[in-house]
Amino acid sequence: MNIYVLMKRTFDTEEKIQIDGGRIEEEGAEFIINPYDEYAIEEAIQLRDEHGGEVTVVTIGEEESEKQLRTALAMGADKAVLINTEDDLEEGDQFTTVKILEAFFEDKEADLILAGNVAIDEASGQVGPRLAERLNFACATTITSISVDGDKAQIERDVEGDVEKIETSLPLLVTCQQGLNEPRYPSLPGIMKAKKKPLEELELDDLDLEEDDVEAKTKTIEIYLPPEKEAGKVLEGEVDDQVKELVSLLQNEAKVL
Amino acid sequence: MSRKVLVIGEVREGALRNVSFEAIAAAKTMSDGGEIVGVLCGSDDLTNMGKELIYYGADRVVTVQSDQLASYTSEGYSQALMAVIDDESPEGIVMGHTAIGKDVTPKLASKIETGLISDAVNIEETGDNIVFTRPIYSGKAFEKKIITDGLIFATIRPNNIKALDRDEGRSGEVTAKEVDIKDLRTVIKDVIRKSTEGVDLSEANVIIAGGRGVKSEDGFKPLEELAEVLGGAVGASRGACDAEYCDYSLQIGQTGKVVTPDLYIACGISGAIQHLAGMSNSKVIVAINKDPEANIFNVADYGIVGDLFDVVPKLTEEIKQIKVNA
Numbered sequence: 001m002n003i004y005v006l007m008k009r010t011f012d013t014e015e016k017i018q019i020d021g022g023r024i025e026e027e028g029a030e031f032i033i034n035p036y037d038e039y040a041i042e043e044a045i046q047l048r049d050e051h052g053g054e055v056t057v058v059t060i061g062e063e064e065s066e067k068q069l070r071t072a073l074a075m076g077a078d079k080a081v082l083i084n085t086e087d088d089l090e091e092g093d094q095f096t097t098v099k100i101l102e103a104f105f106e107d108k109e110a111d112l113i114l115a116g117n118v119a120i121d122e123a124s125g126q127v128g129p130r131l132a133e134r135l136n137f138a139c140a141t142t143i144t145s146i147s148v149d150g151d152k153a154q155i156e157r158d159v160e161g162d163v164e165k166i167e168t169s170l171p172l173l174v175t176c177q178q179g180l181n182e183p184r185y186p187s188l189p190g191i192m193k194a195k196k197k198p199l200e201e202l203e204l205d206d207l208d209l210e211e212d213d214v215e216a217k218t219k220t221i222e223i224y225l226p227p228e229k230e231a232g233k234v235l236e237g238e239v240d241d242q243v244k245e246l247v248s249l250l251q252n253e254a255k256v257l
Numbered sequence: 258m259s260r261k262v263l264v265i266g267e268v269r270e271g272a273l274r275n276v277s278f279e280a281i282a283a284a285k286t287m288s289d290g291g292e293i294v295g296v297l298c299g300s301d302d303l304t305n306m307g308k309e310l311i312y313y314g315a316d317r318v319v320t321v322q323s324d325q326l327a328s329y330t331s332e333g334y335s336q337a338l339m340a341v342i343d344d345e346s347p348e349g350i351v352m353g354h355t356a357i358g359k360d361v362t363p364k365l366a367s368k369i370e371t372g373l374i375s376d377a378v379n380i381e382e383t384g385d386n387i388v389f390t391r392p393i394y395s396g397k398a399f400e401k402k403i404i405t406d407g408l409i410f411a412t413i414r415p416n417n418i419k420a421l422d423r424d425e426g427r428s429g430e431v432t433a434k435e436v437d438i439k440d441l442r443t444v445i446k447d448v449i450r451k452s453t454e455g456v457d458l459s460e461a462n463v464i465i466a467g468g469r470g471v472k473s474e475d476g477f478k479p480l481e482e483l484a485e486v487l488g489g490a491v492g493a494s495r496g497a498c499d500a501e502y503c504d505y506s507l508q509i510g511q512t513g514k515v516v517t518p519d520l521y522i523a524c525g526i527s528g529a530i531q532h533l534a535g536m537s538n539s540k541v542i543v544a545i546n547k548d549p550e551a552n553i554f555n556v557a558d559y560g561i562v563g564d565l566f567d568v569v570p571k572l573t574e575e576i577k578q579i580k581v582n583a
């Protein structure tokens with residue numbers, strides 16, 4: 001099977017967030033593989049081990065994204081592709097990202113593309129279904145189970161807590177939800193091997209794209225932190241008194257009762 | 258500049274979701290006096306629901322009825338909605354950021370090669386622009402965004418934009434459109450329903466949520482009793498779901514439901530970032546946890562450090578008291 005994984009390098013949102021000059025301050029921040037993309041990588045590796053074929057991890061980003069691609073290779077992916085837009089583009093949005101991915105996939109004859117359900121930083125959840133539409137692939141979002149047999153796939157989806165069982169066909173794009181699997185940690189031999197695995201770097205030019213083709217359709221005009229919340233009131237005294245005080249506060253101060 | 262705006266309505270358990278009415282209010286801001294057209298898809302007669310959209314502010318409604326639309330499928334609904342979009346040539350589209358909204362709107366936006374702003378919690382008109390506010394970085398920051406090219410397309414987070422008042426005096430046309438839905442590649446084999454009948458967590462005004470600290474399925478009982486007296490719903494953390502104390506349909510957070518109630522009471526929940534992503538926008542947050550260092554206290558307006566099995570029943574009693582006295 002010819003399997004691809006879409007991976008985004010994201011800001012670790014466990015970290016404290018600061019804004020500098022209207023942008024999220026990235027200096028010194030921790031960057032990780034988007035957690036939902038880890039499920040995608042793990043599932044891709046398992047499917048390859050079962051059916052044969054190859055797993056290629058693709059990311060659009062900058063030089064720094066190599067680190068996360070190497071981690072994916074160390075987990076067991078076969079190849080990595082970095083589409084580096086650093087020199088060509090200043091701005092971009094989901095339209096941009098998908099336009100680039102569409103051009104990349106044009107001649108790839110992918111059977112299966114796995115993406116994350118959502119990126120934890122910008123969190124639009126658009127990239128997967130948008131790309132499926134451009135490639136005219138069948139699409140299943142928020143999957144928690146997948147098995148492939150020939151050109152058919154049996155899938156379980158998480159739909160607001162309900163489990164939906166569907167049958168669909170390849171070529172297919174899925175987006176991965178928590179619960180799909182337990183992503184492995186890269187092993188030491190895996191890390192050694194990853195250093196020698198192919199990591200291809202492409203630019204817009206290599207995909208026959210001009211800046212204008214991928215111009216964003218949306219624009220961020222402001223980024224801000226929510227107003228610093230006053231430290232919450234932690235109540236004191238005997239439990240009975242705390243409960244009485246809480247009810248009184250909810251009634252008279254917060255006015256929600 | 259007035260715009261014609263489509264509002265994609267959504268039916269759940271035989272009734273329109275509240276977020277569909279909120280989407281009409283959003284459309285009002287987007288339309289600047291232009292026409293608001295509701296759209297409904299399904300397999301039953303949708304005329305009465307169409308009227309309901311009109312009572313909440315739509316000018317007219319288009320329905321697409323087909324056996325192929327009995328349950329939501331990505332392809333079936335995209336075909337139906339694309340047919341309506343082609344017919345109407347709207348200048349704006351808005352829908353709830355629900356499981357269906359998240360699945361179908363990117364496909365539509367991609368097909369018509371337009372921008373899409375997902376999960377907006379506020380919409381305002383400033384000058385010529387419609388400005389959308391949305392949470393980013395797991396709710397730790399916000400961005401304001403505009404569409405710079407093509408039609409204005411957005412999904413809205415439930416319970417953030419206030420619906421207009423219902424007015425049965427309003428009238429408008431509900432017309433049916435025939436769409437030939439074909440070549441579906443995906444079939445639904447089965448749906449295992451887990452959702453508790455009736456309550457739609459994303460629309461609840463009061464939520465009592467339990468975490469691993471609840472310790473067992475039975476441990477949820479006091480929370481249910483508190484929810485009952487407050488007319489609220491019960492939710493949970495991933496921790497409680499994974500431990501099988503409750504069903505995954507109750508899960509709140511990044512992977513579960515995103516909620517914005519007026520009152521959120523977190524019981525025995527530590528406050529992991531993935532949980533906060535689903536509830537930190539709540540208007541008032543109360544934390545009950547025996548660990549004073551628990552992160553949940555950092556987002557709480559009021560906190561009680563204590564054993565939830567002691568605190569929650571007392572809270573229920575106290576609230577019962579004030580309800581009796583009122």
Ligand SMILES: Cc1cc2nc3c(=O)[nH]c(=O)nc-3n(C[C@H](O)[C@H](O)[C@H](O)COP(=O)(O)OP(=O)(O)OC[C@H]3O[C@@H](n4cnc5c(N)ncnc54)[C@H](O)[C@@H]3O)c2cc1C
Pocket residue numbers: 006007008009034036037058059060061085089090091092093094095096097098114115116117118119120121122123124125126127128
């Ligand atoms: C040239 C360019 C410039 C940009 N400039 C800015 C900027 O200035 N400010 C800003 O905030 N954002 C910028 N972006 C990022 C962009 O706005 C979105 O973050 C991106 O389109 C993904 O959307 P999302 O984060 O909502 O991901 P979602 O749609 O939530 O992600 C879902 C899944 O899609 C896949 N995916 C998402 N992004 C990528 C990726 N980059 N590569 C491979 N797979 C991916 C992953 O599988 C992910 O789990 C830029 C993007 C590009 C291409």
Ligand SMILES: Cc1cc2nc3c(=O)[nH]c(=O)nc-3n(C[C@H](O)[C@H](O)[C@H](O)COP(=O)(O)OP(=O)(O)OC[C@H]3O[C@@H](n4cnc5c(N)ncnc54)[C@H](O)[C@@H]3O)c2cc1C
Pocket residue numbers: 035036178467468469470471493494495496497508509510511512513514524525526527528529530531532535545546547548551563564565566
């Ligand atoms: C990709 C990803 C996505 C995730 N998505 C979600 C999500 O959508 N939603 C979500 O909730 N989590 C999510 N998680 C999991 C999250 O990281 C936490 O593991 C989870 O939220 C912890 O649940 P908890 O607070 O119930 O449990 P714990 O962290 O174990 O906390 C239990 C708390 O109960 C308190 N306690 C114990 N006994 C009592 C008592 N008798 N009285 C009062 N307090 C008591 C303890 O002090 C403790 O603070 C996700 C994780 C990942 C990696």
